[in-house]
Amino acid sequence: MRLDILNRGYSPGTKLLFALIRAFSGYPVPDAAKLVFYRPGFYGAWAKKLTHEAMRGPSAWSVADRELMAAYVSKVNECAFCVGAHTATAGQAYQDGAKVRAVLADLDSAPVEDGLRATLRMLGKLTRDGKIGAEDMREVLSAGVSHQQVEDALAVCAAFNTTDRLADAFGFQLLSPEGFEAGAKYLLKRGYR
């Protein structure tokens, strides 16, 4: 990563943990995971709590839908690491990688429900333009999405607009396809805590 402290600035206990993870999983600890171990009281502990609540807390959206939102927001932000990670996670959660790839390739023609499509479109516009209007929200609500679901989607959007920025700013190293799939399996089993 672009700051040496994020590559080497960990306590002996954390370094041992990273070594154990590498030994047991067969993959190095992803930079996304390393970042939250650096001075966790400043950022990591609070970011994990927000991300877990947004992605795994109670919601009428499925875990798969929320992972797809994370992948879609990351695509709009052109964040290759997060697109890779959450494309894999959404694909495993839906057990349908083709559906996720279709959404990222062309949202308008992808085989998803109208409410999810309208929500993704709104999240994309907000992320791209930095602003959104009541009319945009009315389109989402009229597609059958509840007020609470819009709030839940906005929490996913907030969490991943932060993560995407940090991935690109600090320069997270891309994983192999197998590495992203292994990470996805972990995220579906354990969440973001």
Next chain:
Amino acid sequence: MRADCQGSEEAEGDVPDEDKKRAAHQALVDHVLTGAGSATPEQRARAFSNADVPPSLQTLIGNVATRPAQVTDADFAAAKGSGFSEDQLFELVICAAVGASARLYEAGLAALADATVSKEAGNAT
């Protein structure tokens, strides 16, 4: 999909779900702005707002906030060259990212509130 997520939430009482998400977001904002760190609260607030940032940090902070995919090694080098430590840059980059996201979150929630109010007003007439 609600049922599969509820187990761990029960111990946290009757806080509505949306408030838990917003509270978790607010806690992150509060800690990056005022938690223990190397950069001053004023420096962090400026990075968070992407406003009144010193010249040597403007490219880095501006890119993190608005064009994150275009951050380069040179952006960090410029900031380090003017005396910012790695820990300060760790904090200020995070503040810029959290700040930009917070503005999106607020804009989204405000638009949703507007849409809901106008919808209710429309239903009442």
